[in-house]
Every structure is written in C-alpha cells, then in structure tokens.
Amino acid sequence: MTYAVPRDLVDAFYHAYISRDAQQIGAFLDDDVEWIVAGPVDVMQVCGTWRGKAAVVDRFATQMPKIIRFKHLEIESLLVDGDSSAMFGRISCVHIASGRSICHRVSHLVRYRDGKVASLRVVNDSLDAAEQYVGHHIALTDETLAPQDDLIAL
Numbered sequence: 227m228t229y230a231v232p233r234d235l236v237d238a239f240y241h242a243y244i245s246r247d248a249q250q251i252g253a254f255l256d257d258d259v260e261w262i263v264a265g266p267v268d269v270m271q272v273c274g275t276w277r278g279k280a281a282v283v284d285r286f287a288t289q290m291p292k293i294i295r296f297k298h299l300e301i302e303s304l305l306v307d308g309d310s311s312a313m314f315g316r317i318s319c320v321h322i323a324s325g326r327s328i329c330h331r332v333s334h335l336v337r338y339r340d341g342k343v344a345s346l347r348v349v350n351d352s353l354d355a356a357e358q359y360v361g362h363h364i365a366l367t368d369e370t371l372a373p374q375d376d377l378i379a380l
Contacts, residue, residue, distance in 0.1 A: 229309045231338040236304065236311045239336075239343060246296045248287035255279040256342035263348040273350070294319040294328070311336045326361055 235254075242250035261282045265273035271293050276282045290296075297318040305312045313334040321328050331351040337344050357364050 229339060231306060231309055231311065231341075233306045235338070235341060236306050236336075240299075240301065240304070240313070244299050246286060246290070248283045248285075251286055252279060252283040254343050255282055256339055256344045259343055260345045261285070262346070263350070265350045270350070292322060294321055297327075299332075309338050311338070324361060 239254045242254055245251075257279050259277070259279055259282055261276040263273045263275075267273045272290065276285050297320065299315055299317050301313055301315040303312075303314040311334075313336070315332055316329060317332045318327070318329040320326070333349045335347040335349070337346075
C-alpha cells in the first residue's frame with residue numbers, strides 16, 4: 227500500500243521549516259533524507275546537496291545562519307497528493323555578507339515516507355536570486371545561451 231501523507235503533517239513541517247529551528251525541522255526528517263537546493267552554489271552558498279538527517283540539521287543550525295538571515299516564506303500554493311507535496315511561494319531573507327535583502331520565487335517538491343520527509347527538492351528562481359546576491363544584473367550574451375539548433379533537437 228502506498229503511503230499517503232496527511233495534510234496536517236505537511237502543514238506542521240512547514241511551520242517547523244519557517245521557524246528555522248534546526249531541531250524542529252529535524253523532527254520531521256527521515257534518517258536518510260536527501261535535501262537538494264538547485265542553484266549556482268558559487269553565488270548562492272545556500273544551494274547544494276545534503277544527505278542524511280544530521281547533515282540537514284547542521285545546515286540549518288550552523289551553515290545557514292552564516293549565509294542568510296531568514297525573514298519570511300510566503301506560501302502561495304501548497305498541494306498534497308499521495309506521498310508528496312508541492313509548494314510554490316516567495317522567500318525573503320538578508321544576505322549576511324552584503325546586507326542585501328533577497329526576495330525570489332521558490333518551489334519545493336517533497337516526498338514523505340512513514341510520516342517523515344524522505345526527500346526535498348528546492349527549485350529557486352536562481353537568475354533573479356543570483357542577481358540579488360551579487361547586487362547587479364547578470365548580462366546574458368549569445369555565448370551564454372544555448373544555440374537554437376540545440377533547442378530544436380529537443
């Protein structure tokens with residue numbers, strides 16, 4: 227039988243996530259959780275891959291406070307279906323190194339197993355976020371865009 231995550235569990239997980247309290251978040255994590263935040267790691271050090279509950283708890287307890295000061299997550303849509311949830315919203319924080327306010331679109335794809343988060347995939351509007359992290363527009367030239375022939379092959 228397939229696991230169906232209760233909506234109240236998903237809501238409780240996001241309450242913990244918004245708290246930014248590592249121990250509260252950790253209470254919702256599977257021991258073998260895979261936590262992936264897509265984006266340019268060189269520019270946005272909040273991006274990367276963490277495997278295991280201890281690594282994700284450490285991310286929130288020690289790594290994240292050195293990089294950003296979380297302000298708010300506005301959840302615009304939160305869908306729950308079967309063993310998964312999908313969230314779309316806007317996240318706001320302050321970049322510690324520069325003092326710049328960062329606010330961009332974000333989505334989460336979360337899979338649950340036996341009442342715990344087994345995997346979380348974060349998809350950021352990474353160009354918007356990266357420009358805010360560096361403090362200027364990132365010019366995209368023809369050399370940085372995929373050739374049209376590659377797009378047609380898709």
